[in-house]
Amino acid sequence: MTIRESNTTVSSTQARPIPQEAFDWYDEYAHGLIDRRTFMARLAGLTALGFTMATLTTALMPNYALAEQVSFNDEDISASYVTFDSPKGHATGRGYLVTPKGLTTKAPVVLVVHENRGLNPYIEDVARRAAKQGFIAFAPDALHPLGGYPGNDDQGRSMQSSLDKMKVEEDFIAAAHFIKNHELSTGKLGVVGFCFGGYIVNMLAAAIPDAVDAGAPFYGTPPAEEIRGNIKAPLQLHFGELDTRVNGTWPDYEKVLKANKVDYTAYVYDNVNHGFHNDSTARYSETEAELAWSRTMAFFKDQL
Structure with a gap:
């Protein structure tokens, strides 16, 4: 089921006087479709408009x-x-583990997956938000083989793109098993991720269907076609209306989910961009981000 969310208030993205094409260019730059020089040159063209x-x-x-x-x-x-073992990936992985204080009984676990630039402060904060809701949260850093998140996104993006994609995916598979089998885990695993992390949520649901109990990808692309039919876990998917790049991949993915009778709900939030949950940039849209996050936490509490 796909649900279209109409705005009843002006979002933070709408309230900014930055033209939409600037956000589109940033998305292209952030995902390696254009280089930094091209991105900055395009922005320079907007100075004629008074910016x-x-x-x-x-x-x-x-x-x-x-x-x-x-x-x-x-x-x-x-x-x-x-740290955790990743024999099929980069041998060893590392992540940020957050638990409710004084936890003595078992709790469900949530794997939190970062964007395409490593474990930055925003994703660490998301892990803390999940722990505040009573989950054991674990946020791996794909950049651990290169020394970890370097402190800035440009370098982090370049570092992550240099890694072997298959080994990175194996690292996240290993991380999922690691946290699912944590000594305080109930054995129920939810996965939430953003951008690249949204893709990883979809990939994990397809690659290790018996391990993932619920997935919540935020603006994530589908897994490889040959494994999409493996998905069994319920999914709650979140999309920004203005994110045409990712949204273009959804119709074919939805057909597979429907054909395989996967329990899913997809929310499309009007007038918001890719990355609308990330409160460190102007793409952030508070109303929609808070709604999507509250839905995610309720979904995990129901499924896990």
């Missing part, structure tokens, strides 16, 4: 000081970095 380059880059580039909703030293959670 300064500083205004444009400040609006489009992430500011992680804005993204912290749950402090790393919040009294309700415990957070640490742990």
